[in-house]
Amino acid sequence: MPVVRYQIRDEYGLADPELYKPTKRDDPEEILEGVAMAGLVGVLRQLGDLAEFAAEIFHDLHEEVMTTAVRGHALMLRVQQLEAEFPSTEKSFMSQTNPLQFIYNTGIDWHPNIQTDQNLITRGDLPRFILDSYEESRGPPRLFMLDKFDVAGAGACLKRYSDPSFSRWT
Structure with missing residues (x-):
């Protein structure tokens, strides 16, 4: 499986070099103050990059949740349709007066050991935005x-x- 990474740029490389260039007087305090300011600017830009990355991930996650909600709503509509049709089927079934009809009718085979633990509403594969990050990642x-x-x-x-x-x- 590929390694998924997000490249965070160097904090001093993100800042403007004018902030920490030597001053006219070459005052050590001014140089250190410029470097500290460049570091703070770089950290703020790193936070901005990470916020942009998180916004992209959560936007794609929101789209996936909305797709799952639409599937759940469609499933709910199908269940409601079955609930509406069930009384008429039950009524015709209960109106049968001959009990021997049930004895000789084998019906269908019953499979009671069906176990479905996951993916009842969602697809079994990974969401597209996660697959995209795998495809963009570096190989071994x-x-x-x-x-x-x-x-x-x-x-x-x-x-x-x-x-x-x-x-x-x-």
Whole structure:
């Protein structure tokens, strides 16, 4: 599975370099004050980037919730339709006077062990916005380039990288 990451830019790289350039007098306090101000500006811009990313995620999540709500509403309408049709079916069933008709009618096979624990209303796959983030993420590192330095041979680095017992503390 790919590693999903959000790249946060450097806080000093986000600020305007004019804030922390040396002043005319090269006063150390002014330089430090400029660097501190640049850091604060950078942190605020980082927060803005993260807020934009969170807004995008929550917007897509809201769309997914609305899609699920529409499916739930359609399911509720179908159940209401069945509830409306049930009394007429029940009435015709109860009006049968011959009990032998029920004995010789095998009906349908009953499967009482049907277990549906999840995905009653939603689809079974991941939402589109989560799949998009997986597609945009980087793949595994190119560890085959390190195999020439390993005595175990070709594919050993990738095997160690993907083996959870290799890095487990005992």
